Amino acid sequence: MMSVHYETKTYDVLVIGAGGAGLRAAIEASAQGVSVALVTKSLLGKAHTVMAEGGMAAALSYVDADDCWQAHYKDTIRGGKYLSNFRMAELHAKEAPERVKELEKWGAVFDRTPDGRILQRPFGGHTYRRLAHVGDRTGLELIRTLQDKGIHCGIDVHMECTMTHLLKDGDQVAGAFGYWRESGRFILINAKSVILCTGGIGKAYKVTSNSWEYTADGQAMAMKIGAELIDMEFLQFHPTGMVCPPSVKGILVTEAVRGEGGKLANALGERFMKNYDPERMELSTRDIVAKAIYTEVKEGRGSPNGGVFLDISHRGADYIKRKLPSMYHQFLELGDVDITKGPMEVGPTMHYTMGGVRVHPETQEVLNVTGLYAAGEVSGGLHGGNRLGGNSLSDLIVFGQRAGQHAAEFAKQQTILPKINDEEVKGYAEELVAPFERDSKAETPYQIQADLQELMNNKVGIVREEQGLKEAIEELQVLKARAKVARVDGSRAYNPGWHLSHDIHNMILVGEVVARAALQRTESRGGHTRLDHLQPDNEHWRFVNSTIRLNESGELDVSTYEKPQMDEALRDLFEKSDELAITQSKQKI
Amino acid sequence: MMMSLGVVDREFHVFRGLPDADGEHIGEVKSFTVPVQPGWVVLDALLYLQAHNAPDLAIRWNCKAAKCGSCAAEINGLPSLMCKTRLDHMPLDKPVLVRPMRTFPLIKDLVTDVSWNYEVNKRITPFTPYNDDQSTWRYFQEDADRVQEFRKCIECFLCQNSCHVIRHHRKFNHFAGPRFLVRLASLEMHPLDVADRIPFTKEEAGIGLCNITKCCTERCPEGIRITDNAIIPLKERVVDRYYDPITMLLHKIGIK
Ligand SMILES: Cc1cc2nc3c(=O)[nH]c(=O)nc-3n(C[C@H](O)[C@H](O)[C@H](O)COP(=O)(O)OP(=O)(O)OC[C@H]3O[C@@H](n4cnc5c(N)ncnc54)[C@H](O)[C@@H]3O)c2cc1C
Ligand code: SF4
Ligand code: SF4
Ligand code: FES
Numbered sequence: 114m115m116s117v118h119y120e121t122k123t124y125d126v127l128v129i130g131a132g133g134a135g136l137r138a139a140i141e142a143s144a145q146g147v148s149v150a151l152v153t154k155s156l157l158g159k160a161h162t163v164m165a166e167g168g169m170a171a172a173l174s175y176v177d178a179d180d181c182w183q184a185h186y187k188d189t190i191r192g193g194k195y196l197s198n199f200r201m202a203e204l205h206a207k208e209a210p211e212r213v214k215e216l217e218k219w220g221a222v223f224d225r226t227p228d229g230r231i232l233q234r235p236f237g238g239h240t241y242r243r244l245a246h247v248g249d250r251t252g253l254e255l256i257r258t259l260q261d262k263g264i265h266c267g268i269d270v271h272m273e274c275t276m277t278h279l280l281k282d283g284d285q286v287a288g289a290f291g292y293w294r295e296s297g298r299f300i301l302i303n304a305k306s307v308i309l310c311t312g313g314i315g316k317a318y319k320v321t322s323n324s325w326e327y328t329a330d331g332q333a334m335a336m337k338i339g340a341e342l343i344d345m346e347f348l349q350f351h352p353t354g355m356v357c358p359p360s361v362k363g364i365l366v367t368e369a370v371r372g373e374g375g376k377l378a379n380a381l382g383e384r385f386m387k388n389y390d391p392e393r394m395e396l397s398t399r400d401i402v403a404k405a406i407y408t409e410v411k412e413g414r415g416s417p418n419g420g421v422f423l424d425i426s427h428r429g430a431d432y433i434k435r436k437l438p439s440m441y442h443q444f445l446e447l448g449d450v451d452i453t454k455g456p457m458e459v460g461p462t463m464h465y466t467m468g469g470v471r472v473h474p475e476t477q478e479v480l481n482v483t484g485l486y487a488a489g490e491v492s493g494g495l496h497g498g499n500r501l502g503g504n505s506l507s508d509l510i511v512f513g514q515r516a517g518q519h520a521a522e523f524a525k526q527q528t529i530l531p532k533i534n535d536e537e538v539k540g541y542a543e544e545l546v547a548p549f550e551r552d553s554k555a556e557t558p559y560q561i562q563a564d565l566q567e568l569m570n571n572k573v574g575i576v577r578e579e580q581g582l583k584e585a586i587e588e589l590q591v592l593k594a595r596a597k598v599a600r601v602d603g604s605r606a607y608n609p610g611w612h613l614s615h616d617i618h619n620m621i622l623v624g625e626v627v628a629r630a631a632l633q634r635t636e637s638r639g640g641h642t643r644l645d646h647l648q649p650d651n652e653h654w655r656f657v658n659s660t661i662r663l664n665e666s667g668e669l670d671v672s673t674y675e676k677p678q679m680d681e682a683l684r685d686l687f688e689k690s691d692e693l694a695i696t697q698s699k700q701k702i
Numbered sequence: 703m704m705m706s707l708g709v710v711d712r713e714f715h716v717f718r719g720l721p722d723a724d725g726e727h728i729g730e731v732k733s734f735t736v737p738v739q740p741g742w743v744v745l746d747a748l749l750y751l752q753a754h755n756a757p758d759l760a761i762r763w764n765c766k767a768a769k770c771g772s773c774a775a776e777i778n779g780l781p782s783l784m785c786k787t788r789l790d791h792m793p794l795d796k797p798v799l800v801r802p803m804r805t806f807p808l809i810k811d812l813v814t815d816v817s818w819n820y821e822v823n824k825r826i827t828p829f830t831p832y833n834d835d836q837s838t839w840r841y842f843q844e845d846a847d848r849v850q851e852f853r854k855c856i857e858c859f860l861c862q863n864s865c866h867v868i869r870h871h872r873k874f875n876h877f878a879g880p881r882f883l884v885r886l887a888s889l890e891m892h893p894l895d896v897a898d899r900i901p902f903t904k905e906e907a908g909i910g911l912c913n914i915t916k917c918c919t920e921r922c923p924e925g926i927r928i929t930d931n932a933i934i935p936l937k938e939r940v941v942d943r944y945y946d947p948i949t950m951l952l953h954k955i956g957i958k
């Protein structure tokens with residue numbers, strides 16, 4: 114048996130994940146005067162956040178003076194199909210401007226307005242020009258700003274360190290266990306509170322814009338110690354990913370291309386968005402544009418490689434190269450297409466996980482687990498049935514800050530560190546090294562992941578139906594069984610096959626959560642489309658969120674809860690016709 | 703450039719190895735045949751190898767979209783991003799050689815220890831605005847442009863890997879390397895920043911060791927004009943401060 118020895122470190126607050134949410138949380142917690150560890154399974158500055166392109170939404174009102182938090186709130190609620198947590202949406206809209214300005218204080222260099230302030234661009238579903246941005250590399254600016262701030266805050270950063278299990282002492286979180294990727298040695302971090310900021314689940318899908326890191330670790334770890342996942346049927350398929358050549362299929366084409374005036378056309382040269390959302394056209398919400406593209410392709414009006422055309426060339430080469438430099442290079446270098454001269458081919462790609470760990474709307478504390486907090490894409494609530502572009506980066510800094518503050522306050526109230534059960538930890542270590550002992554003729558986890566991705570894409574993808582979902586749930590059991598006997602070659606030192614042998618369980622578990630939540634919601638709404646229930650079913654589903662937890666015997670319990678009413682004052686912001694307009698608009702598919 | 707049509711079997715020579723106690727790269731180049739599809743980048747081929755031939759092959763990558771700077775390596779001798787190097791742009795008749803970045807200690811196979819870079823960054827004085835009243839801050843796109851070019855850096859460390867001062871002369875303790883001269887430039891030229899990093903640039907960052915060979919600029923995947931736009935202007939500031947008699951005098955009597 115391989116060594117299951119582990120080292121132990123102790124902190125007041127442990128932050129797992131160093132994307133926008135994790136970095137912001139760590140900075141806040143350390144500002145409260147507690148000791149903080151920030152753990153990331155990549156190098157610092159490489160988290161998924163680095164890829165974000167278009168911008169972060171905040172009603173700064175620098176470009177459109179009429180913008181205000183109330184307008185941002187309304188847009189978010191409408192975009193989320195009334196399923197967002199109302200309190201989270203309110204806090205998000207109110208606090209985003211302050212959080213964005215703070216980035217400038219820490220050295221971020223946003224694009225400028227003619228009078229020298231932060232420039233804001235239009236984006237789908239936002240009534241006003243609202244997205245603070247830096248060309249098409251806003252995520253890089255966000256992460257580098259937070260990184261360069263964070264390294265001077267006394268935070269201990271542990272890079273390439275993967276956490277595999279959350280630990281508990283009674284009802285309270287006690288820390289986390291995992292390994293250093295470089296050596297494969299085990300590490301335990303014993304902490305008074307833990308903040309999960311591990312991001313989404315995109316690597317369970319074949320066509321995705323998501324990075325290597327998106328293996329659903331946080332969702333799975335949290336469930337295993339009693340947390341609930343909500344709204345997991347709602348996945349955002351971004352309307353525009355690259356489609357050609359096949360190796361780049363899924364890589365994102367930022368919505369900023371449409372924000373800057375890009376037009377969508379089908380093979381007949383028709384601007385088809387006029388048939389789906391004549392008012393907002395290309396700047397309709399993502400769920401609607403993605404389904405429109407899906408429909409065009411399905412009905413035979415697609416481009417040669419199974420997408421549609423997106424054209425920005427009318428804006429001229431200089432403008433494109435200045436406002437969309439990464440897109441220009443991405444297409445030139447990876448796709449052999451010059452977007453200043455002609456259209457690009459685009460199609461939907463799995464992009465964002467709306468659902469996630471159920472948290473308290475103000476403190477971000479995870480329901481059912483004392484001392485555990487979650488922020489960023491791993492958490493659920495803010496985006497409801499569909500996320501507006503730009504609302505994620507603002508989510509990260511608003512709720513990252515809140516989580517950091519509350520986790521630190523909680524830690525300060527604890528006089529002693531929670532206890533660790535050494536036997537339990539050794540059990541986890543043995544579970545992790547078990548694949549090395551298996552039959553050397555067994556399969557490696559790579560093929561299992563490929564099969565999972567194919568399955569999720571086909572049966573739990575942009576459109577679903579009962580039959581396919583039921584089949585998917587059965588096939589997932591087969592994958593689960595295969596993953597249990599998959600083999601690992603080589604040693605524990607920097608061994609991606611070994612890493613995947615554990616991550617694959619997370620993806621399969623959370624894949625099943627998505628499938629079961631999708632099966633339960635017998636209607637179509639936002640990022641969830643059922644071919645066998647094409648219309649929204651307001652009578653049963655309008656104000657109902659889904660929730661899933663692991664029960665004692667390791668099975669998934671699926672249920673729903675009714676969302677709390679919107680505050681009267683907030684409800685008055687909406688016109689009488691509003692709910693009707695939303696619920697009656699026929700979602701064409 | 704046209705994409706080749708259909709799948710082509712191509713030969714890859716991939717370094718596999720582990721470090722010795724000093725981080726030296728100990729190992730050998732192994733050869734593999736990979737059925738390469740149209741449009742593939744080097745990273746696609748290596749991921750294929752992981753899935754089919756070498757499940758424990760160590761590669762560092764995240765985004766596969768040339769945005770995170772994780773996948774730096776040396777491809778046919780040229781420091782490059784594996785996710786941005788197209789196979790159909792390389793000669794078909796020769797094997798594709800992939801090795802880890804030479805300059806840094808090895809961790810395993812194609813993965814190196816780049817932690818030195820993070821240590822250098824910590825020593826740089828962070829952004830220091832001229833006042834706390836943000837409502838008064840105004841600056842224009844022209845001013846932003848200059849700094850934004852530097853802030854495009856994805857920290858792939860290819861420039862560090864290419865610079866002879868570190869690569870051959872191993873001046874890790876005396877030279878910050880092009881990446882951090884770019885970072886220094888982004889702060890020094892920030893329209894709102896007032897900290898003085900010129901002494902640091904001269905002494906600790908060792909800008910004088912750079913003899914403007916431009917190897918760094920050539921390898922930057924973000925097209926940052928490291929030498930012309932960052933290093934040379936910084937060198938001029940150092941010269942002005944330390945070698946121009948009038949500035950030296952003013953500085954001595956306390957006027958910056
Ligand atoms: C191409 C692209 C473009 C986008 N553009 C925009 C945009 O313009 N505007 C917008 O608002 N949103 C955008 N998004 C969405 C947004 O970028 C993400 O939702 C957001 O960055 C997620 O941030 P996060 O902090 O939650 O997590 P991430 O940035 O994903 O960070 C996750 C962190 O957790 C770590 N981690 C994960 N698992 C473990 C583990 N087991 N152990 C230790 N560490 C772990 C990772 O290493 C990483 O550090 C875009 C997304 C993509 C893919
Ligand atoms: S120009 Fe200077 S920094 Fe760049 S590679 Fe040459 S010596 Fe190094
Ligand atoms: S300056 Fe260019 S080459 Fe150097 S680290 Fe940054 S992106 Fe890479
Ligand atoms: S994998 Fe991100 S730059 Fe290559």
